[in-house]
Amino acid sequence: xxxxxxxxxxxxxxxxxxxxxxxELAFALFxxxxxxxxxxxxxxxxxxWMQTQNAAQMGAQAGFSNCNTADALPxxxxxxxxxxxxxSSSANNLTLFDAVNQGIQETALNSTVTLVSSQVxxxxxxxxxxxxxxxxxxxxxxxxxxxxxxxxxxxxxxxxVGVSTCSGFQDTSAVPGxxxxxxxxxxxxxxxxxxxxxxxxxxxxxxxAYVRID
Amino acid sequence: MTKVITRAKSLxxxxxxxxxxxxxxxxxxxxxxxxxxxxxxxxxxxxxxEGSNWFLNNRAQQNAADAAVVAAANAGLQxxxxxxxxxxxxxxxxxxxxxxxxxxxxxxxxxxxxxVTVAGPDTPVPCPVNVTIKIASAASCFQVTISKPVPLYMTxxxxxxxxxxxxxxxxxxxxxxxxxxxxADICLLTLGWGSYxxxxxxxxxxxxxxxxNLEGCPVGTNGGMDCTGHSTLNAPYGVDGNSGxxxxxxxxxxxxxxxxIADPYASLDSSxxxxxxxxxxxxxxxxxxxxxxxxPQYEYVCGNLVLGAATPITGNEVIVIENGSLDLHGQQLTTxxxxxxxxxxxxxxxxxxxxxxxxxxxxYLFDSAGGGGINISSNPxxxxxxxxxxxxxxPTPWNSxxxxxxxxxxxxxxxxxxxxxxxxxxxxxxxxxxxxxxxLILDGATDKAxxxxxxxxMVVNSIDSNGGNNFSMFANPLSQCxxxxxxxxxxxxxxxxxxx
Numbered sequence: 135x136x137x138x139x140x141x142x143x144x145x146x147x148x149x150x151x152x153x154x155x156x157x158e159l160a161f162a163l164f165x166x167x168x169x170x171x172x173x174x175x176x177x178x179x180x181x182x183w184m185q186t187q188n189a190a191q192m193g194a195q196a197g198f199s200n201c202n203t204a205d206a207l208p209x210x211x212x213x214x215x216x217x218x219x220x221x222s223s224s225a226n227n228l229t230l231f232d233a234v235n236q237g238i239q240e241t242a243l244n245s246t247v248t249l250v251s252s253q254v255x256x257x258x259x260x261x262x263x264x265x266x267x268x269x270x271x272x273x274x275x276x277x278x279x280x281x282x283x284x285x286x287x288x289x290x291x292x293x294x295v296g297v298s299t300c301s302g303f304q305d306t307s308a309v310p311g312x313x314x315x316x317x318x319x320x321x322x323x324x325x326x327x328x329x330x331x332x333x334x335x336x337x338x339x340x341x342x343a344y345v346r347i348d
Numbered sequence: 349m350t351k352v353i354t355r356a357k358s359l360x361x362x363x364x365x366x367x368x369x370x371x372x373x374x375x376x377x378x379x380x381x382x383x384x385x386x387x388x389x390x391x392x393x394x395x396x397x398e399g400s401n402w403f404l405n406n407r408a409q410q411n412a413a414d415a416a417v418v419a420a421a422n423a424g425l426q427x428x429x430x431x432x433x434x435x436x437x438x439x440x441x442x443x444x445x446x447x448x449x450x451x452x453x454x455x456x457x458x459x460x461x462x463x464v465t466v467a468g469p470d471t472p473v474p475c476p477v478n479v480t481i482k483i484a485s486a487a488s489c490f491q492v493t494i495s496k497p498v499p500l501y502m503t504x505x506x507x508x509x510x511x512x513x514x515x516x517x518x519x520x521x522x523x524x525x526x527x528x529x530x531x532a533d534i535c536l537l538t539l540g541w542g543s544y545x546x547x548x549x550x551x552x553x554x555x556x557x558x559x560x561n562l563e564g565c566p567v568g569t570n571g572g573m574d575c576t577g578h579s580t581l582n583a584p585y586g587v588d589g590n591s592g593x594x595x596x597x598x599x600x601x602x603x604x605x606x607x608x609i610a611d612p613y614a615s616l617d618s619s620x621x622x623x624x625x626x627x628x629x630x631x632x633x634x635x636x637x638x639x640x641x642x643x644p645q646y647e648y649v650c651g652n653l654v655l656g657a658a659t660p661i662t663g664n665e666v667i668v669i670e671n672g673s674l675d676l677h678g679q680q681l682t683t684x685x686x687x688x689x690x691x692x693x694x695x696x697x698x699x700x701x702x703x704x705x706x707x708x709x710x711x712y713l714f715d716s717a718g719g720g721g722i723n724i725s726s727n728p729x730x731x732x733x734x735x736x737x738x739x740x741x742x743p744t745p746w747n748s749x750x751x752x753x754x755x756x757x758x759x760x761x762x763x764x765x766x767x768x769x770x771x772x773x774x775x776x777x778x779x780x781x782x783x784x785x786x787x788l789i790l791d792g793a794t795d796k797a798x799x800x801x802x803x804x805x806m807v808v809n810s811i812d813s814n815g816g817n818n819f820s821m822f823a824n825p826l827s828q829c830x831x832x833x834x835x836x837x838x839x840x841x842x843x844x845x846x847x848x
Contacts, residue, residue, distance in 0.1 A: 158378035173393055177400060184407050191411040198418060202843050261448035265457055304444045311422060344452050346419035
């Protein structure tokens with residue numbers, strides 16, 4: 135008796151078209167959701183990549199601003215501390231490292247974007263007529279690890295380690311420019327996980343920015 | 349034939365019945381609607397992705413342009429100063445430097461239809477904001493523009509032909525570097541008003557084997573400077589306010605300005621309070637300010653002030669010494685807490701040069717007995733006219749006379765010596781020292797005042813160091829002049845910065 139009732143009800147639902155549209159819409163939305171999630175995730179991936187590039191640029195510009203003051207020039211002598219951090223809260227006495235690091239982490243990615251190897255590269259570059267920028271020297275260790283802006287420097291260590299002129303480049307009389315190179319990294323977390331194509335893309339984003347500080 | 353016609357009619361009837369039979373049928377209608385909606389949906393998503401790509405490209409190009417213009421400006425400025433030895437010009441390196449940096453960001457001029465243009469002040473390029481600068485030929489900007497075409501996809505299907513109608517979207521980013529008129533402070537300024545002592549040719553001379561350390565203490569002069577053979581001066585830069593014609597190796601960088609460096613303290617002359625002295629017998633002490641009111645307490649001394657006891661100043665005080673000197677006489681003159689002092693050497697109007705006072709001189713600060721010390725900070729910022737000024741020599745009465753004005757040790761020869769810490773006298777000072785008629789020999793180490801900031805700025809007639817003298821300054825002597833309240837001498841415009 136009960137079995138007969140159930141069978142009758144089942145066949146009744148099979149013949150009924152009520153709610154079919156809702157079921158079809160649910161299927162369609164389900165199928166549509168996946169590409170939409172992919173679009174959102176890919177767009178966010180691209181946006182995050184752009185923010186990572188921007189963080190590198192902001193770090194470089196913060197380093198430039200820190201060194202581009204009267205008491206911090208010439209930068210090789212008076213604006214250094216590439217690999218050191220200061221505990222001073224004075225904005226006027228930041229090391230180059232601190233200035234760059236603050237510039238990076240004050241962007242939208244905050245502390246999730248970091249300096250590669252926790253350091254800023256400082257060196258001397260020359261440019262050629264083929265528009266190629268080539269590193270020709272490095273900053274002396276004394277500067278790299280000395281204090282912040284205006285800290286005492288040893289004048290015996292002024293010269294860059296490497297060549298002192300751009301001989302062989304576009305202008306033999308030109309002096310190599312001092313650049314800082316800021317490499318940053320950020321780890322991207324896919325929003326929708328394995329459903330999204332973005333999860334197949336490299337999760338570690340890196341960006342590099344150059345700025346001439348002197 | 350009739351059979352064929354009949355069959356055809358039957359087929360048409362069946363087709364019509366099936367077609368119209370779907371009309372009331374609701375099965376599968378959502379799928380059809382979704383399929384139809386997918387077309388515009390995909391189109392919109394495609395356009396959104398394409399538009400986003402333009403923004404991505406634009407942001408990347410802007411980063412490259414920013415870095416390129418900074419590099420170009422730095423290279424140009426470097427050449428400018430280097431070329432100024434003969435004829436000031438910006439050279440051509442800046443264009444190559446800017447393009448090379450753009451290449452580092454992946455934008456190589458001429459490759460993949462990428463265009464990188466670099467323009468300098470010699471073009472000239474108008475700046476996007478109103479900035480002023482006081483170095484010649486630098487009143488315009490550096491500019492870098494990076495352009496790159498991006499192919500059109502979905503938007504092209506909808507008839508969009510690019511922003512220039514060429515079938516591609518041209519993405520362009522421009523960056524400017526403008527000369528910034530940020531003041532560059534000067535720690536030691538020689539005015540070169542009057543004649544010099546010691547056979548000096550220039551108002552600022554560092555010669556011989558003396559050891560001078562002016563780390564963080566830029567120097568400037570309106571009477572020429574010569575530090576030839578003196579590689580240890582260690583000043584960040586030297587500024588010659590005499591058109592740059594008399595600068596010789598003073599400072600790690602040397603600059604010339606087309607007009608004299610302004611004297612920011614000369615105008616305080618009119619603020620020296622008037623006071624009538626019935627005679628110039630002098631004093632051994634002055635009443636000390638009680639507490640630390642905002643407005644300083646004025647005390648007047650007619651003749652020499654020869655300290656008879658230690659003088660600790662805890663309030664804010666202005667000591668006006670008329671026709672006399674301040675002799676520590678083996679005593680300590682100190683400020684502490686929030687206290688500060690301004691010592692003014694002056695003479696009544698019409699008495700020029702000052703009357704000769706027995707046992708003293710014309711506005712000296714010295715220690716006749718030895719063993720004394722001075723540890724004073726200026727009146728604090730916000731305390732009024734004399735805020736930031738520690739010692740002020742009235743420029744008027746001594747003007748045009750060869751009056752030396754300051755010594756840190758026993759003065760018997762009338763050669764003014766800024767004598768820093770030594771075995772007999774300790775000098776610790778924060779604030780401004782305005783001695784426009786003093787011809788100084790720098791000697792000894794100078795510390796900052798115990799209750800003062802890292803601030804020391806000195807304006808004198810001339811400075812000499814002719815061997816045998818060692819002089820050094822406490823660290824970063826200009827770093828806290830804002831807190832100290834000094835009106836430090838300065839010049840403008842050495843650098844370029846991103847703008848716009």
